[in-house]
Amino acid sequence: MGDHDSGGVHVKGSSIAVTRDWQATFAQNLSPPCPASCKRCLMSQIDSLFVTRLYRAPLSEHGKPVDPSELEAACLSIAEDDEAGQEWCDQNDFPGYTSYASLTDLPWRFPIFKSVKKALDKHVKAFAKDLAFDLDGRKLKLEDIWINILPEGGIHTAHIHPHSVISGTTYVAMPEGTSALKLEDPRLPMMMAAPGRMKDAPQELRQFVYAAPVVGDVLLWESWLRHEVPMNMAEEDRISVSFNYAWA
Template sequence: MTTRSLFATRFYEGALADDALLEDLDHSCRTLAQDDRAGRAWCKAKGYPGYTSYASLDDLPMRDPAFADLKRKLDAHVQRFATESFMDLGGRKLKLDSLWVNVLKPAGMHSGHLHPGSVVSGTVYIAVPPGAGPLKLEDPRLPMMMAAPQRTDAAPGDSQTFVYAHPAPGSIFLWESWLRHEVAPGTAKSERISVSFNYRR
């Protein structure tokens, strides 16, 4: 008899591998968190624990050379992920749709969500202090499991209900946009800085 694993969910882990760009991005993210009044006002109104440019700035690659350099690097990683995920794009490449900064306060978290209307989503991590919350990924079948028992602690990653990905500065995580995910709370003493993004057809 044979037991097969079906319907794999792919998750990409890469690296920026550019310390100078990482330093430039850190400076740019912290500057935005100070200067973007509209973004800070949105965060205060929505109860976001820190700063995000998600609702205020949609032109970061045109506004700042560091984000333009980041876009070029991300384009290559996303293309690689699309190929490794067997996406039939008709000979075309996915295009960056949105890119935003997150400066999360210590112990801050971001509840579970997905990214409708996009194909690939991801995050590049700029500052990851000790104790920063990991990225928590949810089995997309969870709403249909009903009476299914929990998985044992010894189950491999592809059989767990939740998987936790722990980034380092420069880590690039990619996933298909329908995959529900969240930022788990951590115990860090300083801010966790990242840049998130969506790619579409």
């Protein structure tokens, strides 16, 4: 068979040789050149997905300021008089004191807790807005609020808050050396074969994060986030007020 040209392809016998011109055209059709300003071609892109939010602010940022020393005195007085709560703590080997199982109406009983609730309502509203919750015209409503008094050596083991939307704590007494709040990556059970993280890994890549609040702070998180209070290494009591908000 003779030689002939066919549209940029040089055909000789049964073999086909692709000319340089046709090769260049073919490459351009497969991969159009990008402009020099295309950032996608200059660097890789890594996004953070499914973010876990932690809200932190002074309680006094919203509502009437609450005197921490007055709130501490109220917590200690309630703990001293709450025999039902003391009995529950003894029966359940709970270190220190909590009113969780005995007093569910602190804002109704004590004016200072009414002020705390008013402030918390506004903080939770702000957090819900940040989370882009579609509440369908309803509100997040305070469901539970309770006192925690953790003595030296006491711990609160890891837990979640079922049947709630947003949970949190405001801090009343945080002596030097007391424990921070420990938060756990909610995906941890699914990291079956994943290696551990470097000690200096960025906070957003760590599997546990410690939040060290100060007196007067309020922390909020979604109620499915597992958390704990490690052992209180301070000699003085660690006092806080925790709460749950549900979708009314």
